[in-house]
Amino acid sequence: MITSNPFAELSALIPPAVMQAYVVLMVLLVIGGTLLDVMHKKSAKYFFEKGQSLKKIAKREVNGGQKIGLAVQTLTNEVLTSSEFDNPERRVSHLFTMYGFIVFVVTTAILIFGLPAAEGEGSALTALLWHAGALSICIGGYWFWLKIRADVRSEGHEWYDVHQSDLFIVSLLLMATFALIWSLLQAAGGGVLAGIAFVVFIVAATTLFSTVLWSKFAHMFFKPAAAFQKKVAVADGSRDKLPEIPELTDPEVKQKYPDIPEYMGDNPPYMGLGIKREAPSHY
Amino acid sequence: MPTFVYMTRCDGCGQCVDICPSDIMHIDPKVRRAYNIEPNMCWECYSCVKACPHNAIDVRGYADFAPLGHSVRVRRDEEKGVIAWRIIFRNGEKDMNLLAPITTKPWGKHIPKLADVPAPSAEMRDSQLLFNEPKYIRFDDGGLHTLESAGLKLQSGVYN
Numbered sequence: 001m002i003t004s005n006p007f008a009e010l011s012a013l014i015p016p017a018v019m020q021a022y023v024v025l026m027v028l029l030v031i032g033g034t035l036l037d038v039m040h041k042k043s044a045k046y047f048f049e050k051g052q053s054l055k056k057i058a059k060r061e062v063n064g065g066q067k068i069g070l071a072v073q074t075l076t077n078e079v080l081t082s083s084e085f086d087n088p089e090r091r092v093s094h095l096f097t098m099y100g101f102i103v104f105v106v107t108t109a110i111l112i113f114g115l116p117a118a119e120g121e122g123s124a125l126t127a128l129l130w131h132a133g134a135l136s137i138c139i140g141g142y143w144f145w146l147k148i149r150a151d152v153r154s155e156g157h158e159w160y161d162v163h164q165s166d167l168f169i170v171s172l173l174l175m176a177t178f179a180l181i182w183s184l185l186q187a188a189g190g191g192v193l194a195g196i197a198f199v200v201f202i203v204a205a206t207t208l209f210s211t212v213l214w215s216k217f218a219h220m221f222f223k224p225a226a227a228f229q230k231k232v233a234v235a236d237g238s239r240d241k242l243p244e245i246p247e248l249t250d251p252e253v254k255q256k257y258p259d260i261p262e263y264m265g266d267n268p269p270y271m272g273l274g275i276k277r278e279a280p281s282h283y
Numbered sequence: 284m285p286t287f288v289y290m291t292r293c294d295g296c297g298q299c300v301d302i303c304p305s306d307i308m309h310i311d312p313k314v315r316r317a318y319n320i321e322p323n324m325c326w327e328c329y330s331c332v333k334a335c336p337h338n339a340i341d342v343r344g345y346a347d348f349a350p351l352g353h354s355v356r357v358r359r360d361e362e363k364g365v366i367a368w369r370i371i372f373r374n375g376e377k378d379m380n381l382l383a384p385i386t387t388k389p390w391g392k393h394i395p396k397l398a399d400v401p402a403p404s405a406e407m408r409d410s411q412l413l414f415n416e417p418k419y420i421r422f423d424d425g426g427l428h429t430l431e432s433a434g435l436k437l438q439s440g441v442y443n
Contacts, residue, residue, distance in 0.1 A: 057371065084294065241354045241369060242369060243367035243369035243382075244369075244380065245363065259383055259384055260383075268365075268384075269364075271361060271362055272361070272362065275298070276361065280297040280300065
């Protein structure tokens with residue numbers, strides 16, 4: 001059941017060419033929506049102007065090789081492991097959702113574009129990954145939606161309060177959930193329920209990929225840009241106008257800031273986590 | 284000027300909402316980022332600016348310590364127990380760094396917890412003294428503390 005290509009059975013009703021055209025259309029909608037989003041929010045202009053203003057107070061030049069190194073670091077830390085999240089729950093839920101989404105989208109394309117050949121046994125692993133991807137989106141997404149949604153506790157919103165800002169997460173969750181339901185119902189014999197599940201799956205997927213301008217979808221493009229700029233600001237010494245916190249045992253620091261050895265001693269102890277001892281959950 | 288939030292930095296974690304003494308830092312229900320719901324009520328205490336783990340909150344400093352157009356940014360390193368400030372003037376050339384201790388003892392280990400202190404009696408509740416008010420300002424605990432009782436003497440003029 002979970003190792004069979006759900007689109008193979010569907011190809012009896014909808015020609016593979018139509019499904020392939022749909023996938024291409026969704027890709028084009030995402031590209032177009034992202035470009036419109038960049039123009040509307042002026043995010044590219046913002047990053048460029050911010051980069052220029054930080055360059056003026058930079059203390060050293062960052063060369064091309066170092067920038068490539070920083071880009072690789074951004075990719076391995078912020079992009080691949082979501083390291084920008086301080087809250088470990090949010091980080092793990094984001095990783096489930098992100099990797100689930102990537103696997104789901106890639107395997108959908110492989111399953112649909114390999115359709116004439118996929119009727120045999122060859123696509124078992126891809127189909128398995130397609131189901132695992134959808135399940136992973138559901139695990140991460142429902143965890144976020146029901147437990148750690150950023151404003152649930154502060155604003156007293158219940159899980160069924162849906163706003164325009166939820167366009168991305170709700171359409172993503174509906175897409176993954178109904179993809180799984182449709183696949184399971186179809187394997188169990190199809191019928192009207194499978195048809196309804198398929199319609200919800202397609203409506204949710206179309207909503208997800210066609211509303212980039214209004215949803216949070218574009219965050220996957222501008223978040224890495226912001227993380228990269230932050231790393232460049234540290235490397236060139238401008239630090240985004242933030243102060244540097246030096247090593248307190250350094251003799252030069254002690255001389256420049258005599259309050260440190262006077263009040264904290266020559267070897268200041270480790271002071272612990274401070275307000276980070278408690279997660280911000282009671283606001 | 285009251286606090287404002289850089290949307291590209293904020294991830295809606297809620298530290299500022301938690302710490303704001305005026306309860307005016309909220310999470311925007313639409314974009315899920317923190318924002319100041321009532322700038323008129325912000326007394327610029329910098330609590331949220333210091334608490335933000337992403338340094339996503341800023342305020343404009345007053346003109347009495349640097350000409351307007353400057354940048355004043357702060358980082359609070361609790362594990363090291365210090366706070367660092369950086370003030371850059373609008374000409375971009377005057378760039379000042381300051382560093383100061385904020386604690387001399389590990390957090391949460393040497394400060395008595397209110398839960399450990401006996402609850403105030405009815406008499407204490409009716410008294411004009413505040414609950415657990417420090418003893419050194421009370422007349423009934425060893426008399427009024429003065430320079431004389433501390434063995435000090437008032438000197439005239441400027442002295443070290």
